[in-house]
Amino acid sequence: MKQKVVVAMSGGVDSSVAAALLVEKDFDVIGIGLRLADHHNMESSHRGCCAPRDLADARSVASILNIPFYVMDVRDSFRTSVIDKFVNEYSLGRTPVPCVSCNQVVKFDYLAKRALSLGADFLATGHYAKRIDHFGRHTLSRAADKLKDQTYFLFGMTQLQLSHTLFPLSDITKEQTREIAHSYGLPNADKDESQEICFVPNDDYRTFLKEEGEMDIPGQIINSTGEVIGEHSGFKNYTVGQRRGLDVMGNEPKYVLEIIPDTHTLVVGNREELYEESFEVEDVQWSVPIKESGHKLLVQVRHQQKPAMCSVSALSKNVIKVMPENPSSLGAISPGQAAVFYDGDILYGGGWIANKN
Structure with missing residues (x-):
């Protein structure tokens, strides 16, 4: 019997090719798109993901691949776990990373549970990341395409979620992804990258906050x-x-x-x-727990930033003190941003930069 996999299809080329590769590997593939937010008055300029036209692209791809496609309305969950948190973080003087929250709560929790309820063996996405085992633990390592690597956004995945998730693009580059899309005749093969926060029109967060009542x-x-x-x-x-x-x-x-x-x-x-001599990271989640204080790990505090070597020590169960060897190497330390820990290319864990005491 074929193994069943649900693919989160946003309408972009990455998730579309992920679905195509799984069809090639003889999985029983089901495509699911997510209606995340209301996208009124956004269609002319929006370059995020999961807007109505993006879901239409995903449906077209599913038709070409001859797989079923469904849309899940997750607006309530997305509003509570992503949008409301985004607004609240700014009200606290912090800088949020909504893509991490979306992955943690909507995709790898809500959608993953739905996939398993449908009898699926796996959930798959178009993220550039590689699932591995390390010291007896499930974790991730950076993708083959280092420029597209998205492990920074995935540090919150649990052991159970990792065990049921596939990343079909882990060993190919973005250029190869587009080539595969062309070989299938997919209509989104040359579609632009998602560049914006998907629920913020024109990437104008200040206007969005005002519309949310933040004066x-x-x-x-x-x-x-x-x-x-x-x-x-x-x-x-x-x-x-x-x-x-x-x-x-x-x-x-x-x-x-x-x-x-x-x-x-x-x-x-x-x-x-x-530049900070030290800073704290809270709500830390470990894929590969560290055992001693002063553990040397690479730390990344922004997506696509070069990570820097730091000394990492536990202050309590879920709070970590980070001491960069060269404070200037990390630049500004912004409360609310994610700090993600690596040993080489292997993801060890991550958390949220705490406010200064």
Whole structure:
């Protein structure tokens, strides 16, 4: 009997080719698209994923591959676990990573459970990541296409989720993916990459926050000694590390060092003041747990950033202290962003950068 696999099909070329490769390997393939959010007034410029036209592309691909295709309405789950969290994080002066939340809750929890309820053996996606076993644990390693690697967004996968997930694109490049799509005559073979947050029109998060009821409240801009050197129109328009849009005294460029939401204050300073000797990561999830303090791991705090060697020590069960060997190598440390831990190309775990104490 064929093994059954549900493929999360967004309408992009990656998930489409993932489905095609699994058909080639004689799996019983079912395509499922996700209706994540209401995309009214977004169709002309939207370049995210899972908008109505994207789901239409996925349905066309499924027809060519001769596989069934269904759409799941997950708007309620997506609203609660992704959109509401996104808005709340900005209200707390943090910088969210909604793609991680979407993967953790919507795709690899909600959809995976639905796939298993349909009798599927596996869930498959078009992520560029490679599932491996390491020291008796399921985890991920970076994909063959290092420029497209997406393991940074997948650190929250559990052992059970990893055991039931396939990543068919793990050993091919983006260029090869497009070649395979052309060989099948898929209509989205040359479709543009998803570049935006899928629920934020035109990648304009500031306007989106206003539409969600988050109003700008002006406040002071101070330097690291507490001197008031300017004013801002609302702290939600800024993120740690930002340089643009700061109306402050002085000729030297200033960067946002800290956001203090309780007093609506921005703390700014020189570039060198951005670099942290240490920082904390909370809600850490390990695929491969570390056993000793001072463990040396590569740490990545932004997607497509070069990871830097750090000393990693547990402060409590799910809180980690990170000490970069060279603080400038990580750049700005933005609370709310994901910090992901690697040993070489092997994913060990990750969590969320905590606010400064």
